[in-house]
Amino acid sequence: MNESVAWESVLQRDPSADDRFLYGVTTTGIYCRPSCPSRRPKRDNVAFFSSVEAAERAGFRACQRCRPNRAKSSNRAVTRARDYIDAHIADLGEERITLEVLGEESGVSPYHLQRKFKELLGLTPAEYVRARKSELLKGELKRGETVSRATYGAGYSSSSRVYGDAAKTLGMTPATYRRGGSGAHIEYVTAKTLLGTLLVAATDRGVCAVTLGDDEKSLEAALEREYPAATRTRVAAPASALGVWVAEIVEAVDGDRKRLDIPFDIQASAFQWKVWRELQKIPFGETRSYSEIADAIGSPKAVRAVANACANNRAAVVIPCHRVIRQSGSLGGYRWGLERKQRLLEKERANRGKHTS
Numbered sequence: 001m002n003e004s005v006a007w008e009s010v011l012q013r014d015p016s017a018d019d020r021f022l023y024g025v026t027t028t029g030i031y032c033r034p035s036c037p038s039r040r041p042k043r044d045n046v047a048f049f050s051s052v053e054a055a056e057r058a059g060f061r062a063c064q065r066c067r068p069n070r071a072k073s074s075n076r077a078v079t080r081a082r083d084y085i086d087a088h089i090a091d092l093g094e095e096r097i098t099l100e101v102l103g104e105e106s107g108v109s110p111y112h113l114q115r116k117f118k119e120l121l122g123l124t125p126a127e128y129v130r131a132r133k134s135e136l137l138k139g140e141l142k143r144g145e146t147v148s149r150a151t152y153g154a155g156y157s158s159s160s161r162v163y164g165d166a167a168k169t170l171g172m173t174p175a176t177y178r179r180g181g182s183g184a185h186i187e188y189v190t191a192k193t194l195l196g197t198l199l200v201a202a203t204d205r206g207v208c209a210v211t212l213g214d215d216e217k218s219l220e221a222a223l224e225r226e227y228p229a230a231t232r233t234r235v236a237a238p239a240s241a242l243g244v245w246v247a248e249i250v251e252a253v254d255g256d257r258k259r260l261d262i263p264f265d266i267q268a269s270a271f272q273w274k275v276w277r278e279l280q281k282i283p284f285g286e287t288r289s290y291s292e293i294a295d296a297i298g299s300p301k302a303v304r305a306v307a308n309a310c311a312n313n314r315a316a317v318v319i320p321c322h323r324v325i326r327q328s329g330s331l332g333g334y335r336w337g338l339e340r341k342q343r344l345l346e347k348e349r350a351n352r353g354k355h356t357s
Contacts, residue, residue: 006048009034022049022068024060031055036066053311053333059222069308077106078117085129097129120301127270184230188223189246190216193253195340199223200246201232206263207245210315212253212336252317253344256351258284260318271302275309282323285352287345289327311335317344 009017017034024031025041031049032038049055052062052069062069081102088097099110102125106113118124186208188201193212199219201209209226213219223232235242251257274297281296282288288296294306310321311333322341326332334341 003048006034007043007046010046011040013037018068022052022055023047024049024055024058029060030063031060031068032063033066033068036063036068038063038065051311051333052308053335056311057335057337059225069312070305075116075120077108077113078120080106081113081117081125082128085125097125099125119299123271130270184227186223186227186230186232187235187242188220188232189235189242190219191246191250193250195253195336195343198246198250198253200242200249202242202245203265206265207315207318208265210249210318212316212340249317256347262318264315264318266314271305272309272312275306276313276319276321279310279313279320279324282320285348287323287325290324290332291327293324307332323348 006017006021006023010023013035015033015035020034022031022033024047026045026047027041047058049058049060056062056069084102084105085097099114103110103113108116114124117128184203186201186203188199188209191198191200195212197213197216197219199209199211199213199216200207201223209223211219211222220234245262248257248260248262252260275293278293278296290303290306290310291300294300294303297306299305306324310324313319313321313335316322316336322334322344324332331338331341
C-alpha cells in the first residue's frame with residue numbers, strides 16, 4: 001500500500017478508495033472508510049489497513065458514522081431506506097419506521113424494498129432498526145449516559161423494551177454494561193495449545209470469549225478492554241462448568257473433537273448470530289465459501305456482510321469461522337492469524353474419518 005496516496009484519499013474523502021483500504025486513528029481506537037465525513041485526524045495518528053479483519057485484529061473498533069464493517073449497498077432504494085433509518089432512529093419509535101414509510105422514502109414498493117434490503121444487507125428493515133438501536137444504546141452507555149437517557153437517546157420507546165433486548169444484544173443489563181461490566185463476574189482460564197495461548201472466559205450464563213494469541217498478556221488486555229469494570233478472575237483449575245468447556249475446546253484445538261455443545265453469553269446482532277449458527281453447521285473437516293454461507297442464510301448478495309460477521313466472531317473454534325474460505329479457495333481472513341487457520345483446517349481434514357464427538 002502506498003501510504004502517501006492512501007493519506008491523500010483520506011484527505012479528499014475519496015469514496016472510490018473505500019474498497020481498497022481502511023484507516024485507523026490511534027488516539028481514538030476507531031477505524032473508518034476513506035470517505036468518512038468525520039473530522040480528519042493528524043497524519044501521525046493514522047494507521048492503514050487492507051481489511052476489516054486486519055483493523056480489528058489490531059484492536060480498533062468500527063466507526064459508527066461510516067460503518068466500515070458493513071457492506072455498502074449499490075441499490076439506491078436500499079441506500080435511501082438505510083440512510084433514513086440511520087437519520088431518524090434516535091427520534092422515532094420503532095413502530096413508526098414502517099415498511100410503508102421506508103417505501104415512500106426510497107421510491108419503491110414496501111414488498112420490493114423488504115426483499116432487496118434483506119438480499120443485500122442480510123437483515124430485514126425491522127431487524128436493521130433493532131440492530132442500530134442496540135449499537136446506539138451501547139455507545140450511549142459507554143459514553144456515561146444514564147440508563148434512562150441512553151434508552152430514549154437510542155430510540156427506544158420504553159425501558160421495558162430496552163431491557164428485553166439487552167439480554168440478546170449486550171449479554172447483561174444496560175445498567176451493568178454502562179458501568180463497564182460492573183457487577184458482572186467473569187472467570188477465565190488460559191492454556192497452552194499447539195496454536196499458541198488460548199483464553200476462555202465465561203459468565204454464569206455461558207462463554208463470553210474464546211481467543212487465541214501469542215501470549216497471555218495480550219489476551220487478558222483484550223478481555224479487560226471489553227469489560228473494564230467487571231470482576232475478572234483468572235482460575236487455574238476451575239471446578240465449575242468452565243473447566244469442562246475449556247477441556248473440550250483444547251481438545252478441539254489440539255485433537256479431533258468434532259462437536260462442541262457450549263452455551264454462549266456473547267453480544268451480537270441478529271445477522272451475526274444467523275451467520276454464526278450457519279458456521280456451526282459446517283461439517284468437521286469441510287469448508288464453505290463466504291458466498292455459500294450467504295446463500296445458505298437467504299442473503300446471496302450479502303457476501304461482504306458475511307465476511308464481517310466472521311471477522312467479529314469472539315469464540316474461536318467454538319464458532320468455526322476458520323471453515324469459511326474465499327470462492328477461489330484461498331484462506332481469506334482470520335481474526336487470530338492465517339497460519340492458525342491453515343493449521344486448524346489441515347488438522348481437521350486429517351482427522352475427518354475419526355469418530356471422536
